[in-house]
Every structure is written in structure tokens, then in C-alpha cells.
Amino acid sequence: MSSDSLFKFARIAGVASLVAVAGLLSACQVRPLYAVSTGVTQKLxxxxxxxxxTRVSQEVRNQLVFIAGRGAGETKTPKYNVVLSVTSGTGGVLYLPSSDTSAAGRTTVTASFTLKDIGTGKVLKxxxxxxxxxxxxxxxxxxxxxxxxxSEDKAAREVAEMIAADIAAALSR
Structure with a gap:
């Protein structure tokens, strides 16, 4: 095989690779979750x-209301409803035998949620x-x-942000 034909083959292979990559990238459906064009902001x-x-569950709820309404408060005409169940607990992890106390601990906040369409009663997430x-x-x-x-407030905010992202993803479908 001559170097001229080898050069043509490499050139054709390069062009074919470029076309294939362009085709794959054009099929990409990545878009921002809260983009205006998705309608998620309106649905939220x-x-x-x-x-x-409880106080901690109220913190989770308040954060969700703030995120969903973008600071505007609760909706007057809901189309979707989220039923929340929140538990929390704090315990010591570094026991100090000299003082019979703990120097540090961890707070765990767990929230279960169900998103329903009010009109149909269908569970969306x-x-x-x-x-x-x-x-x-x-x-x-x-x-x-x-x-x-x-610590409870911090964990409640983080749980609310994760739940809000789950709800937004469910509503974007």
C-alpha cells in the first residue's frame, strides 16, 4: 500500500469519525432540570x-415550600400534593470515659415522601x-x-433539597 493511499484512508477514517461523533452528540438530551423550557418551575x-x-419535620416542610415556590410561599391552587413523614435523632459517637460524656455526635434526619397528582390521585413519585x-x-x-x-436544621435543609430535586425530576417527565 502506497503512502498516498494510506493518507487517503486515514483522511476518510478521520472524516467518518467526526461525522459519527457529531451524530452522537446531536442525540444528547441533557438540559438543566429547572430550565424554563421544561415547565418544571411552573409545576413546582x-x-x-x-x-x-415535629420541629424538624416543620423545618423540612418549610424548606420545601421555599424551594418549590421560589420564595413566594405556598400555592393557593395546588395540582400536586406531597405527603411527608420525617424522623430525626441525635447520638454521641466519641465517648469520653473520664467525664462519662460524648464530645461529638451525629444527627440523622430521614424523610419519606409521596408525590401525588391531586386530580387523578396517581402517585407520581x-x-x-x-x-x-x-x-x-x-x-x-x-x-x-x-x-x-x-445540626438538625442543617440536615433538614439538605434532606429538603434532595427531595425537591426528586420532585422536580418526577415533574419534568
Whole structure:
């Protein structure tokens, strides 16, 4: 095989590879989850959230209302409803035998949710998300309680963000 024909073959192979890559890239369907063209922002603003009982579950609900309404509050005309169930707990992990206390701990917030279409009653998405937030326990009792509250709030915000992303993905279909 001559070097001229080898050069032509390499050139044709290069052009064919370029066309194949362009074809693959044109089939790509990646788009931003909250893009205006997807309608997710509008659908999220039509989601209502069930009332909950504990302080931590109220934190999760408040964050979800804020995310869904983009700061505008709860919708007056919901088309979708999310039923929430939230549990939380804090425990020590570094036991200090000299003082019979823990120096650090972790707070775990777990939230289960079910997204339903109000008109049809059809379940669009259900799931459970869990977040663990680490916390240092100061020696003062008030400071320790404040640290636990901050840890619960942080975990509640993170759980709400994950649930909001799940809801947005379900509504984008």
C-alpha cells in the first residue's frame, strides 16, 4: 500500500469519525432540570406539602415550600400534593470515659415522601432520603442543645433539597 493511499484512508477514517461523533452528540438530551423550557418551575409552584408535627419535620416542610415556590410561599391552587413523614435523632459517637460524656455526635434526619397528582390521585413519585450531620458537643448544656438544633436544621435543609430535586425530576417527565 502506497503512502498516498494510506493518507487517503486515514483522511476518510478521520472524516467518518467526526461525522459519527457529531451524530452522537446531536442525540444528547441533557438540559438543566429547572430550565424554563421544561415547565418544571411552573409545576413546582403548584405543589402543596402536608402538615407535619415535629420541629424538624416543620423545618423540612418549610424548606420545601421555599424551594418549590421560589420564595413566594405556598400555592393557593395546588395540582400536586406531597405527603411527608420525617424522623430525626441525635447520638454521641466519641465517648469520653473520664467525664462519662460524648464530645461529638451525629444527627440523622430521614424523610419519606409521596408525590401525588391531586386530580387523578396517581402517585407520581415516592421515596425516602436521609442525611447525617456531624455535631460537636460543648461542655455547657445550653451550647450543646443549640449545637444539636443547628445540626438538625442543617440536615433538614439538605434532606429538603434532595427531595425537591426528586420532585422536580418526577415533574419534568
Amino acid at each position: 409552584s403548584e405543589v402543596s406539602f402536608s402538615d407535619v408535627g 415516592s421515596g425516602s432520603r436521609s442525611v447525617t450531620s456531624l455535631v460537636d458537643f460543648p461542655t455547657q448544656e445550653f451550647a450543646k442543645q443549640r449545637a444539636i438544633l443547628n
